[in-house]
Amino acid sequence: MFVFLEAKKIFFRYNANLNLGKIYGLMKKLLIFTALCLFLIACQHHGPRYNPVVRIKYSKNTANNTNSSSNYVSITQNPWQYMLNQIEANVPENSRVSAERERLLRNPKGFEAVALRSEPYVYYIINQLHKNNLPAELALIPLIESAYDPLATSSAQAAGLWQFVPITAKEYGLQRSSSFDARRDLIASTNSAISLLQNLNKRFDGDWLLTLAAYNAGEGRVRKAIERNQAKGLPINYWSLDLPTETMHYVPKILAIIDIVKNNKRYGIKLPDCNYENSLVRIDISKNISLAKIAKYSELSLDELATYNAGYVQQTVNGPFHLLVPYAHAKSLFKKLQAENLVVNEITELLQDTPRSNMAFEFRTSFIQSNSIVSKDSFSKNVKKIVYLVKAGDSLYSIAQNYRVKITDILQWNNLKNSRVQEGDMLTINLVNANPI
Structure with missing residues (x-):
């Protein structure tokens, strides 16, 4: 409107002194100027609705180009180092992320042990993310969902590395029968998880915070939270939404883990040296x-x-x-x-x-027991340290009873100030050096 008023003023100012030819030329320039202004104004209002928190750093054609960087590490060489090099997430520094990071860093050995447990599976997962042009840090989702345990089952009957609930598993083609549960299969569940993440990210206009929230709580709940805020004239970004308590912790925890991986040396965390x-x-x-x-x-x-x-x-x-x-x-x-x-x-x-059949196979291999998460650095003749992933309904008392250790021992091993634990916590338990009950 301002542009048209200015054009009108200029026209009447010069109308008395210019001939028609000059007036025509002047008006032509004003029209071009007006069109340019309108174009620039329009550009300001047609960006994405949500700001993606994780940007894809590479393209399908260049991600595996070893000449692109002198520090390039392939997925085969070390998937965790590859992921570290690919991270370009904008991790916000707020109280919710800080709280989750603080909780995770209370037990650094537990974090390292769970990360190490990913070794058999993370090669395939990161490779599939790369092939689908998705951020490599999405490979951290199973670390939170299942502690990289394909046998994990939640109280909501979610199962496998990616913790698919039955209804979502059926929607994404993960078949279940008396003999086979595809939710627990690395190949099938990873491919379905990628399809789910792609669909959610598309539906939320590329916003990875809303995508992750929907992965945890379901698309419908996130949509309803957005609609409630829209009706009240409130912001509709993830941090402004009223979501289930678990989801309020879930996204900040993923962001905290991304930050820990990205700045592992600062936090004194050793990333897995995978083979x-x-x-x-x-x-x-x-x-x-x-x-x-x-x-x-x-x-x-x-x-x-x-x-x-x-x-x-x-x-x-x-x-x-x-x-x-x-x-x-x-x-x-x-x-x-x-x-x-x-x-x-x-x-x-x-x-x-x-x-392929022409592979070299002269290796000495150590393995991680399926019922515990064991750090390679923690083996000794007298000590067996495991990392327990706290499930819904667990208490420090029930965990101590199950492993026949003292609550005071668990508090000491994990630098805990009190006995409060919540689902998703990782606790180090020393099975040999525990004091007898």
């Missing part, structure tokens, strides 16, 4: 075979094998389907299964998605 020998590869099984038999062939314990293949409810591979085993054990196992005509194709490296 590709421990990553999982796929063997396609043609006939039914028990995991117990496969365990004997592979020199893995049944617990280890059952954890890597947590989708098999009855601990039997119903062929034709796939089996997941660590890279270091695949070749010898494949030969034994091949001798009994139990396999099809060749060994498939999950990062390649193509069968």
Whole structure:
């Protein structure tokens, strides 16, 4: 409106002194100026509704270009270092993020142990995120959801690394039967989680805070919270929404973990030094075979094998389907299964998605027990430290009773000032040096 008033003033100011040709030229310039102003004004109002908190740093065509940086680390070399190099999240410094970070840093060894537990799975997860042009730091979601335990089950019956509840699992094609639960399968659940995250991020206009909130609470709840704020004339960003208590903690916790990973040296946190020998590869099984038999062939314990293949409810591979085993054990196992005509194709490296049989396999491997999270640095003859992920309904008393340790010991091991714990806390428990009850 201001532009038109100014044009009118100028026109009448010069109308008496200029001929028609000059007036025409002047008005033409004013019209061009007016159009330019309107264009600039319009540009200010057509950005995204929400500011994405995590920006994608790379493109599909350049992310694996080793010439792009002298410090480049591939996913195969070290997925955690790769993720660290890719992080470009804008982590806000507010009281909610600070509180979650403080809680996580109370038990740095517990954090490191859970991160280490990701080793067999994180290669595939980060590679799939890269292939779908999604931020690598989304691989931190299973760290919060399940402590990277595919056998984890919540009080709401969410299951697997990505903690799919039954209704969402069905919507995203994760089948469940008496013999197989795809929510616990690394390949199926990761692919479905990526589809879910892509859909949510698109529906919330690229805002990763709202995307993560919806992943935790459900899209409907986040939509309703936005609508309530809109009706009251309030802001509709994540920090302004009235969401379930769990979700109010969930997003700040993810941001706190991103900050801890990004600034791990500042916080004294050691990121996992992963070995590709421990990553999982796929063997396609043609006939039914028990995991117990496969365990004997592979020199893995049944617990280890059952954890890597947590989708098999009855601990039997119903062929034709796939089996997941660590890279270091695949070749010898494949030969034994091949001798009994139990396999099809060749060994498939999950990062390649193509069968391969010419892999080098001379490794010495250590594994993490399925019922605990054990740090490589914590092994000794007399000490076994585990990290317990607190579940809904747990108390320090019930945890102490379960592991036959004293509450005072747990308080001391975790630098806790009181006995209050909440779902998602990670507690270090020393099973050998505990004082007798």
